[in-house]
Amino acid sequence: MTEELFQPTIRTQADLESAWRRLMGPWSFGGRSVWMMLIQDDVPLPQLTEITDADEPDDLFRANFGTVLTLLRDDVVPRVSFAFLVSRPGSGFLTAPDRRWAAALYEITKDAGVPCEIVHLGTKGAIRPIPPDQLEPMASSA
Known part of the structure; x- marks a missing residue:
């Protein structure tokens, strides 16, 4: 028996949250990671990228990651949106730290001029959105 390729249509935040739930499952995570999904023409590409051991997003990470996103958009996947x-x-x-990561991802994509979907948080058995309006109260606190 072969499994069908998971190719949801993502047009709304609810579609994206549902896709993350399916991909991440109910399992726990051993450390902090940042997962990246590339979406082209409302369909995610069939590969996720994981950045492991994701401590704090420092200036070097921000600059380098912004460059990577721009290269992906310009040279690899036109019409891409990043989730x-x-x-x-x-x-x-x-x-x-969740808020700092979400804020950094929103800032990096804005500075790189690439589209960014709503950032999500994944924990054991839970996926939740982190929209920009939830970042201000604690974005700079420890």
């Missing part, structure tokens, strides 16, 4: 999920062990409550 990110920050995963970590623990509960689904938003923490200051």
Whole structure:
């Protein structure tokens, strides 16, 4: 028996959240990672990229990652939109590091001039959106 390739249509934030739920499953995560999904013409490409051991997003990471996103858009996947999920062990409550990662991803994509979908948080059995309006209260706190 062969498995069908998972190719959802992603047109809304709810579609994206559903795709992340299916891809991440109910399992726990051993450390903080950032997952990247590339979406072209409302369909995700059939490969995720994981950035492991994702501590704090420093200036070097921001500059280099912005360059990578621009190259992907310009040279590899035209009409691409980027979707990110920050995963970590623990509960689904938003923490200051979760907010800092989401804020960094929104800033990096804005500075690179590439489209960014709503960033999501993945924890054991939970996927939740981190929209930009949830970042301000704690974005700079420890």
